[in-house]
Amino acid sequence: MKPPLSIRARLVWAAFAVLLVFLAGAGWAVQQAYTDSVRGQRFARLQTTIYLLMAGAELNVQGSLVMPAALAEPRLSLPASGLYANIANLDKNEEWQSSSTLGLNPPFVRNQAPGQWHFDTISGSPAAQGDVAAKTGRAFLAASYAVKWSVNDRAAPLVFSVLEDKAEFEKELQAFERTLWSWLGGAGLLLLLTQTLLLRWGLAPLGRVAREIQHIEKGEQARVEGSYPKELAGLTHNLNVLMDQERARQTRYKDALDDLAHSLKTPLAALRASLDAPGELPAMVAQQVARMDDIVVHQLGRAGASGAARFAPQLALAPILSRIRDTLVKVYVEKNLVFALDCPPELTWRVDEGDAFEMLGNVLDNAAKWARSKVSVRIWVDGKRLHICVCDDGSGFADPQSVLARRVRLDEQVPGHGIGLAVVKDLVASHQGVLTFSRADLGGAQIDIVLQAA
Numbered sequence: 001m002k003p004p005l006s007i008r009a010r011l012v013w014a015a016f017a018v019l020l021v022f023l024a025g026a027g028w029a030v031q032q033a034y035t036d037s038v039r040g041q042r043f044a045r046l047q048t049t050i051y052l053l054m055a056g057a058e059l060n061v062q063g064s065l066v067m068p069a070a071l072a073e074p075r076l077s078l079p080a081s082g083l084y085a086n087i088a089n090l091d092k093n094e095e096w097q098s099s100s101t102l103g104l105n106p107p108f109v110r111n112q113a114p115g116q117w118h119f120d121t122i123s124g125s126p127a128a129q130g131d132v133a134a135k136t137g138r139a140f141l142a143a144s145y146a147v148k149w150s151v152n153d154r155a156a157p158l159v160f161s162v163l164e165d166k167a168e169f170e171k172e173l174q175a176f177e178r179t180l181w182s183w184l185g186g187a188g189l190l191l192l193l194t195q196t197l198l199l200r201w202g203l204a205p206l207g208r209v210a211r212e213i214q215h216i217e218k219g220e221q222a223r224v225e226g227s228y229p230k231e232l233a234g235l236t237h238n239l240n241v242l243m244d245q246e247r248a249r250q251t252r253y254k255d256a257l258d259d260l261a262h263s264l265k266t267p268l269a270a271l272r273a274s275l276d277a278p279g280e281l282p283a284m285v286a287q288q289v290a291r292m293d294d295i296v297v298h299q300l301g302r303a304g305a306s307g308a309a310r311f312a313p314q315l316a317l318a319p320i321l322s323r324i325r326d327t328l329v330k331v332y333v334e335k336n337l338v339f340a341l342d343c344p345p346e347l348t349w350r351v352d353e354g355d356a357f358e359m360l361g362n363v364l365d366n367a368a369k370w371a372r373s374k375v376s377v378r379i380w381v382d383g384k385r386l387h388i389c390v391c392d393d394g395s396g397f398a399d400p401q402s403v404l405a406r407r408v409r410l411d412e413q414v415p416g417h418g419i420g421l422a423v424v425k426d427l428v429a430s431h432q433g434v435l436t437f438s439r440a441d442l443g444g445a446q447i448d449i450v451l452q453a454a
Contacts, residue, residue: 008203015195023188027180034176039141042169043119046143049073050160053085059149063156065089067096076100082165084140086110090157108161109144118144121166139166205232216243248430255426260296267292314348315356317379324361328368328375337368343379349386350453355427362424363390363447370394374442384453391440391447424449 005013052073058066065087075083076098085098086108095110107122123139144161205228215221223243224236267288274284318341325339349356367375371392378389428435433451440446 007206008199011199011203012192012196015199016192019188019191019195023184027184031177031180034180035173038169038172038176042141042164043143046119046141046162046164047117047145049076049083049085049162050143050145053087053160053162054145054147057087057149057158057160059154059156063089063154064092065094065096065156065158071098080104082168084108084163086161086163088159088161090159092156106140106163107142108163109142110159110161112144112146112159114146114148114157116146118142122163140164141166141169205229209236213239245430248426252426264292312350312352315351315353316345316348317356317360318343318345318347320353320356321360321377321379324357324364325377328364331365332368335368335371336373337371338374340374340376342377347379347381349381349451351431351451355431359424359427359449360388362421363388363449366421367392367394367445367447371444376440376442386449386451386453388449388451389446391442392444393440393442394444396439396443396445397437421447 052071053067056068056071060066067087070077073083075081076085078100079102081100083098084101084104084106086101086106087096088108088110089095090111095108097108109118112118120142121139122142140163142161142163144159146157146159148155149158150156205226208226209224209228209232212221212224212226216224223240226236228236270284271288274281277284321341321343325341329337329339364375364377367390371394374393376389376391378387380387425435428449428451431451433449436448438446438448
């Protein structure tokens with residue numbers, strides 16, 4: 001299968017086709033307008049010649065036509081000059097022809113209604129035009145006018161007819177046509193070259209983006225670093241976001257594997273120690289296998305968190321908050337906790353569902369784990385920021401910074417792996433958010449998460 005044409009080639013060929021059609025149409029229109037103009041000028045000259053003939057024509061007492069020996073138009077006196085005149089006296093059945101018709105038989109108009117002008121182009125035919133038409137195949141521009149000529153109370157119908165060889169007319173048109181299409185062709189080539197250069201300049205940013213992506217694939221650079229027009233700025237920014245998210249995802253996979261290996265050491269050590277007490281082995285195996293299963297599920301969920309918000313759909317947070325609340329009520333049923341949830345049902349945010357469960361689940365689980373009787377959650381949107389505030393009435397954080405370190409637990413007596421809030425910190429950072437700790441009004445810990453709109 002042949003590869004498709006490049007964008008540059010498509011634009012060049014499209015521009016060439018449009019330019020060709022435009023120049024052809026414009027050239028044809030100009031040529032037709034010029035032809036009509038020249039033809040009109042020629043007919044006007046023939047009409048003027050007829051007026052000259054009418055000015056010189058006379059009728060004698062017998063009603064015969066009398067013409068002067070010389071006319072104001074010298075071409076009528078020059079044989080085969082290309083301009084020919086004829087006056088037909090229909091009553092006397094006589095004709096007068098100019099000296100230019102000597103030896104020729106031009107196809108004059110000899111019968112026409114009085115008072116009417118007639119302009120036409122007459123093509124040569126041997127039967128109609130005699131030797132000059134048969135030998136040369138010439139065509140003529142013809143003008144004629146019929147009039148009733150009155151002299152001494154006598155009226156005679158006269159038909160004035162003038163022919164001009166069309167060769168000069170066609171030669172003038174051909175000269176204009178050559179000039180017109182030469183200039184249009186040159187202008188078309190110049191415009192095509194200019195368009196090609198402009199397209200090359202206009203598409204240059206696409207080539208730079210392609211080269212930068214090749215450098216990224218080869219590991220020579222980490223991001224798209226160039227400055228691009230606004231039409232490409234969104235594309236390059238999204239490419240950088242995707243690459244950052246992919247690197248963050250790879251980092252999470254690596255951290256998850258490290259945490260998984262570290263978290264499994266304790267259950268494995270307990271199993272190894274139980275080998276010396278065969279009676280306790282079944283219970284110990286069941287306990288540690290359940291614990292390892294929890295660890296694996298937790299780490300797989302953490303590794304699968306996408307950290308992508310820009311391309312995620314709008315997600316309603318109230319149902320997720322309710323599902324987490326219902327789960328924690330069952331997990332900490334012996335504590336009989338009260339969960340106060342404040343989240344508008346219509347509130348949505350562009351966030352991956354797995355990330356939402358991971359962030360809200362970890363902070364609520366941490367609050368429920370340390371709370372004495374009450375956990376408060378409030379979620380609201382302020383402009384382009386999402387605020388999440390989780391409070392409990394427990395003992396609070398003695399050292400908030402140490403909580404964010406991996407595998408650091410404030411109390412080894414409380415079940416957990418010491419990585420929940422560290423995972424929340426990573427996810428919040430991947431969403432360009434802020435995670436802070438403080439003392440809650442309830443007396444325990446307060447965790448605030450602020451996420452920026454994608």
